[in-house]
Amino acid sequence: MKRLVLCLRIIGGDSYVGGLNGVVNAYCAHKSDFEENGFRPEIYSYSLPERLDIKFGPLNNILYAICQRHDAKKKFRGCTDAVFHIHTSRGQMFVRDVLLARAMSRMGIKTVMTIHVGSIDTVFKGTGLLKNMLIKIMSRYISAVLFMSNEVRGEFIRAGLDEKKARTLYNFYDLPEAADENGLLSCKGGITLRAVYFGSLNREKGIRELLEAMERTEGVTLDICGSATESGFEGWFDGKCAELKDKVKYHGYVGGKEKYGLLKRADILLLPSYREGFPISTLEGIASGCALVITPAGAMKEVYTDKNAVFVRPGSAGDIADALAELCKNRVRLREMQKNNIRYSAQFTVNKHIASL
Template sequence: MSGVDLLIVGTQGPGGIGQYITEQRRHLDGEIDFSIQQIGDFSTAGVLAFLRSVLLILGNALAFTRRSPPDVLHVHSSYRFSFYRAGFYVLFATHVWNRPVVLHIHGSSFDEFVRTAPLPVRWYQSIVFDAAAEILVLSAGWKDVVALRADREKITTLPNAVDADDYGSAFEGGVPHVAFVSTLSERKGVPELLAAAEELLDSGMEFRLSIAGKGTFSPRVEAFAAAHGDVEYLGFVSEAEKQELLGAASIFVLPSHAEGLPIALLEAMAAGNAVVSTTAGAIPEVVDEGGLLVAPGDATELAAALAELIDDPERAAAMGRHNRRLAGERYAWSTATAALLDTYEHHAERSRAIAH
């Protein structure tokens, strides 16, 4: 086991960062001594819930200042308010504790957050990035974005990861099964998905569509499923239920308008799904011959791409096999864990030098 004392800082629970930290903990267990510092998140479930969440966020920050400094911190951040909160931990650890911070950038709209930020926010972004010892981003494209505010030399690309052993393909042929697993929002392309599905169903094309997730479009998706016998709405699903759904599917669809590198995409690839998605974010860097990509927001293109794979199940199956191999080789958690351990050890040398 490594002798590094690591502190992981982030928001646990549902969402991309929470899911990443859960898997990070699982794969670092036994490899390094670590503890977790919860940041907390704002609640929008009424005024009292919001006030309680603010007090929790402040309480977490106060508790953080009173703990013993670790050797290295790994701070996870998304965009906007997530970044504003995470920035406090980066700045305190760097300037008060004099400890190295690895800042890990997530979030589907972080590129927009950087490019469209007003002057005060750009200033804050710059000082937080400057304070971090290293910045982890999900793709080469995002490295270019973050380099608008940070020294490119300390930006490292580390893709999201998946444990392919957690997924298996149970689809045995027959009627093609299309699955969507994500937040039910406009940003995830739900309006285009429903429009494309309706076009294909009206044309008499035979396939099943399973939609899992919750969000602002939940009522509309539920009504759509009630009106179409070949469509099922599953609502929020657990990790086990998600694994079962993706294993039973043959095609994964994610028509996002904005993305980083979606973990759900890697999970679908690990389950042996062909992919129909968009050119948003890092998706084109991941999906090569394992799927079809369309322009974000184009329901007609989306319908055509889905029809192409529904009509050719052998091609979809070949794409799925390719994706499963790729997920197990290029995006394995074992690879990510090794890279993270090397990163922590590298920065821990600074802490040891300071201590002596």
């Protein structure tokens, strides 16, 4: 049985940022699915020794890259039957991970990389020598580069990535209970509809427009779950939630059974992001029988249609308010979307994702 080394930098704290942590944790929770395909997953997460952590960003990044490669070479030297699966996203993390992939490949270890972003622009700031160099390294040394949407895959190919190595692998959901249509639908459809939002609290997620839409919406309450990730945004958010009183309830970060309980009781899942890769929260929403109100960001426009979702323009509070009003008024359409989504979600189980991987 081959070793599948899942490489990422584990980020602590209660946050939806770094959804790649959740993906890797789900992989490890489903080891038997990997073993059926001949792989034994394990996590490799490197941290700088405290004596080297000098708390100065640029120098810390250089030290981390050097020490991580040294540590990985020592741990995996001679492991030519292993597959090194690096999970990465943007900025200095991306640079370090591409250089690590080259080092592993030069040791004879097959390397795969999954890039968890919604746009190439979040990985590279503009053009330049560094971008061209990293894409050449990826094309030469990485066996397969996996993306969460065809759109981002195309952006990397146009930037020079070898098309034969670029693949799209959509995200998955991993909930504690299998989707039960009758049971889920029996929890929904009250006089007042319940909407839910899961994600980071920042401008790019469309939170400002979402709360502005709730100001002009009647017949809907909103549960918001997540942590602030933008400096200065929390004060505005707290003030707006206080103004909206009983219309909006902020739960902070939630997970596990509490999260699934909110999903089961919700009629609608909202995600008006400016940009996305393929948010797992939408898959959790459809598997829990929620209709979607979303923007056509990232993979969402590739995967969902008007049978699953009402699409709104990024940055438009008016579109969100109109979508909520339509679903409040047209309960037949709402129920059909909920039924369609429960059935459609069967294509995105963690088991099917692992088999495709």
